[in-house]
Amino acid sequence: MKIIVVGAGSIVPTAERFGSGIYIETKEANFLIDPGPGVLERLRRINVVVQNLDGVFVTHFHLDHMSDLLPLIMLWAFDQYGNPSLSPEPLRLFGPKGLTQLIMTLVTDTFSYLSNVMGCMRYVQAKEMSDGESLEYKGVKVTAAEVEHYNGLAYRFETAEGTIVYSGDTVPDERLIRLAKGCDVLIHECSFPHERLMGKHTSEKQLAAIVSKTSPKVLVVTHLYPAWHGFEKRILEAIKELGLKSIVLAKDMSVIEI
Ligand SMILES: [Zn+2]
Ligand SMILES: [Zn+2]
Numbered sequence: 480m481k482i483i484v485v486g487a488g489s490i491v492p493t494a495e496r497f498g499s500g501i502y503i504e505t506k507e508a509n510f511l512i513d514p515g516p517g518v519l520e521r522l523r524r525i526n527v528v529v530q531n532l533d534g535v536f537v538t539h540f541h542l543d544h545m546s547d548l549l550p551l552i553m554l555w556a557f558d559q560y561g562n563p564s565l566s567p568e569p570l571r572l573f574g575p576k577g578l579t580q581l582i583m584t585l586v587t588d589t590f591s592y593l594s595n596v597m598g599c600m601r602y603v604q605a606k607e608m609s610d611g612e613s614l615e616y617k618g619v620k621v622t623a624a625e626v627e628h629y630n631g632l633a634y635r636f637e638t639a640e641g642t643i644v645y646s647g648d649t650v651p652d653e654r655l656i657r658l659a660k661g662c663d664v665l666i667h668e669c670s671f672p673h674e675r676l677m678g679k680h681t682s683e684k685q686l687a688a689i690v691s692k693t694s695p696k697v698l699v700v701t702h703l704y705p706a707w708h709g710f711e712k713r714i715l716e717a718i719k720e721l722g723l724k725s726i727v728l729a730k731d732m733s734v735i736e737i
Pocket of ligand 2: 489499541543544648702
């Protein structure tokens, strides 16, 4: 199984990190979580044909996690060579409550050419997930948990090759801790150094407490704001004593194989 952090940052671009996006490739399926800004271009760089994605999961409706959603919906009307696709496969979207309404508003109202001219609604299939809900899809069990961040969802992916949990954006949340217990790979946000913590996010001290309660084998730290510039070592220092097999301070295009 391969995980590629295609976007490891925030809405503020730096040389190493921009936007949010996690690409997961297993024997059974390939998924994208969070089509944040620049993610479609990054997938192209690693030769992922986005029309072949089995599913796209959205954690929450913030632009740094979903601004490439509309371009994704539109380009699905074409094949990988840019020719109109006469019978595109379904584009399966999963996300929090409100996803269906959001797509309807954007695709049939605000950008109505997407439905009137491009015919996007013939292939878009949106599925809203709620706290604790599980589904089996393409041989992978996916479970969602609500987290404290503006209608946010975290996801757990149980595959034959291992279990991955992705926090999305969140404050330290007991529901995430329950979801992540015993996982192989925990991908968790760490937006700001502790003394500069803002908004509904997590610091390195809080992340250390989350890791000690969930005991993943591998921790992937993501969603780093520019405030971390020059201080990243503090994340490793906060977590190094906790017995993990490895810690990855993600940059754009970091690859984790298990
Ligand atoms: Zn957010
Ligand atoms: Zn964010």
